[in-house]
Amino acid sequence: MMKVSADAKVIPLPMFSIRNTNSAAEATVWAVAVDVTGYHEIYAKVVLGLTWNAADDLLTVKLQQCTSAAAAGAKDLTTVGSGATYGYDSDTPLDALTNSVVLEANTQDMDAEGGFKYLRVYAATTSNTGTDEVYGVLILYNARDKYAQREGAASAGVTMYVDTSPAVD
Numbered sequence: 001m002m003k004v005s006a007d008a009k010v011i012p013l014p015m016f017s018i019r020n021t022n023s024a025a026e027a028t029v030w031a032v033a034v035d036v037t038g039y040h041e042i043y044a045k046v047v048l049g050l051t052w053n054a055a056d057d058l059l060t061v062k063l064q065q066c067t068s069a070a071a072a073g074a075k076d077l078t079t080v081g082s083g084a085t086y087g088y089d090s091d092t093p094l095d096a097l098t099n100s101v102v103l104e105a106n107t108q109d110m111d112a113e114g115g116f117k118y119l120r121v122y123a124a125t126t127s128n129t130g131t132d133e134v135y136g137v138l139i140l141y142n143a144r145d146k147y148a149q150r151e152g153a154a155s156a157g158v159t160m161y162v163d164t165s166p167a168v169d
Contacts, residue, residue: 007141008139008141009141010138011034011137013138014135015049015133016133016135017133018124018133031071033064033069033119034120035069036119038143038144038145040143041140041142042104042107042140043141044063044102044103044136044138044139045103046061046121046135046136047098048094048097048098048132050133052133052134054096054097056130056132057128058093058094058123058134059080060122060123060124060125061103061122061123062088062103063077063103063119063120064119064120064122065111066118066119067116073116074120074122075111077105077109088101121136123136
Protein backbone atom coordinates (compact mmCIF):
# COMPACT_ATOMS: atom_id res chain seq x y z
CA MET A 1 0.00 0.00 0.00
CA MET A 2 1.36 3.39 -0.98
CA LYS A 3 1.43 5.85 1.90
CA VAL A 4 2.04 9.41 0.79
CA SER A 5 3.12 11.96 3.38
CA ALA A 6 4.87 15.32 3.53
CA ASP A 7 8.08 13.76 2.16
CA ALA A 8 6.37 12.73 -1.10
CA LYS A 9 6.74 14.72 -4.29
CA VAL A 10 3.55 14.88 -6.39
CA ILE A 11 3.83 16.06 -10.00
CA PRO A 12 0.51 16.53 -11.86
CA LEU A 13 0.73 15.69 -15.56
CA PRO A 14 -1.80 18.00 -17.25
CA MET A 15 -4.24 16.97 -19.92
CA PHE A 16 -3.00 17.24 -23.48
CA SER A 17 -3.96 15.83 -26.86
CA ILE A 18 -1.63 12.91 -27.43
CA ARG A 19 -2.15 13.18 -31.19
CA ASN A 20 -0.54 16.61 -31.21
CA THR A 21 3.08 15.77 -30.43
CA ASN A 22 4.08 19.45 -30.31
CA SER A 23 1.55 20.52 -27.69
CA ALA A 24 2.73 22.93 -25.00
CA ALA A 25 1.84 20.52 -22.18
CA GLU A 26 3.84 17.68 -23.68
CA ALA A 27 6.84 19.88 -24.43
CA THR A 28 6.92 21.57 -21.03
CA VAL A 29 5.71 18.89 -18.60
CA TRP A 30 5.38 15.37 -20.01
CA ALA A 31 8.71 15.53 -21.84
CA VAL A 32 10.54 16.88 -18.79
CA ALA A 33 12.33 14.39 -16.55
CA VAL A 34 12.23 14.74 -12.75
CA ASP A 35 15.22 14.20 -10.45
CA VAL A 36 14.40 11.16 -8.28
CA THR A 37 17.43 11.48 -6.01
CA GLY A 38 16.43 10.93 -2.40
CA TYR A 39 13.41 8.71 -3.08
CA HIS A 40 12.90 4.94 -3.10
CA GLU A 41 9.51 4.51 -4.79
CA ILE A 42 7.88 5.73 -8.00
CA TYR A 43 4.16 5.68 -8.79
CA ALA A 44 2.59 7.05 -11.96
CA LYS A 45 -0.92 6.94 -13.32
CA VAL A 46 -1.97 7.84 -16.87
CA VAL A 47 -5.69 8.29 -17.62
CA LEU A 48 -7.51 8.66 -20.94
CA GLY A 49 -9.23 12.04 -20.93
CA LEU A 50 -12.75 13.24 -21.53
CA THR A 51 -12.33 13.61 -25.29
CA TRP A 52 -10.81 10.17 -25.95
CA ASN A 53 -12.07 8.64 -29.19
CA ALA A 54 -12.95 4.98 -28.48
CA ALA A 55 -11.86 4.02 -32.00
CA ASP A 56 -8.27 4.90 -31.07
CA ASP A 57 -5.71 3.08 -28.91
CA LEU A 58 -3.06 4.29 -26.48
CA LEU A 59 -0.19 2.18 -27.81
CA THR A 60 2.70 3.05 -25.49
CA VAL A 61 2.92 3.97 -21.81
CA LYS A 62 6.17 3.62 -19.88
CA LEU A 63 8.57 5.13 -17.39
CA GLN A 64 11.89 6.25 -18.82
CA GLN A 65 15.11 6.95 -16.96
CA CYS A 66 17.23 9.86 -18.22
CA THR A 67 20.54 11.58 -17.54
CA SER A 68 19.11 15.13 -17.42
CA ALA A 69 15.92 17.09 -16.82
CA ALA A 70 15.75 17.58 -20.59
CA ALA A 71 15.35 13.77 -20.89
CA ALA A 72 18.78 13.21 -22.44
CA GLY A 73 19.71 9.59 -23.03
CA ALA A 74 16.18 8.38 -22.26
CA LYS A 75 15.91 4.62 -21.89
CA ASP A 76 13.04 2.46 -20.71
CA LEU A 77 12.63 1.61 -17.05
CA THR A 78 9.33 -0.23 -17.65
CA THR A 79 8.50 -2.26 -20.74
CA VAL A 80 5.95 -2.22 -23.53
CA GLY A 81 5.28 -5.20 -25.73
CA SER A 82 2.99 -7.72 -27.28
CA GLY A 83 1.44 -9.69 -24.44
CA ALA A 84 3.82 -8.02 -21.95
CA THR A 85 3.89 -9.83 -18.61
CA TYR A 86 5.32 -7.06 -16.44
CA GLY A 87 4.85 -4.08 -18.76
CA TYR A 88 2.23 -2.30 -20.83
CA ASP A 89 0.49 -4.89 -23.03
CA SER A 90 0.28 -3.35 -26.51
CA ASP A 91 -1.95 -6.26 -27.64
CA THR A 92 -4.76 -4.99 -25.39
CA PRO A 93 -4.12 -1.24 -25.17
CA LEU A 94 -6.29 1.28 -23.37
CA ASP A 95 -8.97 2.60 -25.68
CA ALA A 96 -11.91 4.03 -23.73
CA LEU A 97 -12.72 7.14 -21.75
CA THR A 98 -11.27 7.01 -18.20
CA ASN A 99 -9.25 3.82 -18.82
CA SER A 100 -6.01 4.10 -16.87
CA VAL A 101 -2.63 2.49 -16.41
CA VAL A 102 -0.63 2.46 -13.17
CA LEU A 103 3.16 2.24 -13.37
CA GLU A 104 5.31 1.47 -10.34
CA ALA A 105 9.06 1.17 -9.95
CA ASN A 106 11.90 1.45 -7.47
CA THR A 107 14.68 3.97 -7.92
CA GLN A 108 17.17 1.18 -7.13
CA ASP A 109 16.25 -0.33 -10.52
CA MET A 110 17.60 2.75 -12.29
CA ASP A 111 21.12 2.91 -13.73
CA ALA A 112 22.41 5.47 -11.21
CA GLU A 113 26.05 4.52 -11.89
CA GLY A 114 25.45 5.39 -15.55
CA GLY A 115 24.17 8.85 -14.55
CA PHE A 116 20.46 8.03 -14.81
CA LYS A 117 18.87 9.91 -11.90
CA TYR A 118 15.96 11.53 -13.78
CA LEU A 119 12.64 9.94 -14.68
CA ARG A 120 9.73 10.80 -16.97
CA VAL A 121 6.34 9.36 -17.85
CA TYR A 122 6.09 8.61 -21.57
CA ALA A 123 2.78 8.10 -23.41
CA ALA A 124 2.43 7.83 -27.17
CA THR A 125 0.27 6.57 -29.98
CA THR A 126 0.10 6.71 -33.76
CA SER A 127 -2.62 7.36 -36.33
CA ASN A 128 -5.21 8.53 -33.84
CA THR A 129 -8.10 10.60 -35.08
CA GLY A 130 -9.50 13.73 -33.53
CA THR A 131 -8.56 14.91 -30.06
CA ASP A 132 -7.32 12.11 -27.83
CA GLU A 133 -6.45 13.59 -24.45
CA VAL A 134 -4.48 11.98 -21.64
CA TYR A 135 -3.54 13.22 -18.19
CA GLY A 136 -1.86 11.77 -15.14
CA VAL A 137 0.25 12.09 -12.05
CA LEU A 138 3.78 11.14 -11.04
CA ILE A 139 4.46 10.55 -7.34
CA LEU A 140 7.88 10.01 -5.77
CA TYR A 141 7.61 8.67 -2.23
CA ASN A 142 9.34 6.80 0.58
CA ALA A 143 12.13 9.36 0.85
CA ARG A 144 15.48 8.22 2.19
CA ASP A 145 15.64 11.26 4.49
CA LYS A 146 12.05 12.17 5.36
CA TYR A 147 12.80 15.68 6.61
CA ALA A 148 15.21 16.63 3.80
CA GLN A 149 12.69 15.71 1.11
CA ARG A 150 9.81 17.53 2.75
CA GLU A 151 8.08 19.76 0.19
CA GLY A 152 8.96 22.98 1.97
CA ALA A 153 9.21 24.64 5.33
CA ALA A 154 5.94 25.83 6.83
CA SER A 155 5.52 29.51 6.05
CA ALA A 156 2.42 31.62 6.74
CA GLY A 157 0.47 32.13 3.54
CA VAL A 158 2.87 29.99 1.47
CA THR A 159 3.05 26.38 2.72
CA MET A 160 0.78 24.90 5.36
CA TYR A 161 0.86 21.40 6.83
CA VAL A 162 -2.36 19.97 8.22
CA ASP A 163 -2.79 16.63 9.97
CA THR A 164 -5.06 14.97 12.52
CA SER A 165 -2.65 15.17 15.47
CA PRO A 166 -4.31 16.61 18.57
CA ALA A 167 -3.34 20.09 19.64
CA VAL A 168 -0.84 20.35 22.47
CA ASP A 169 -1.53 22.83 25.27
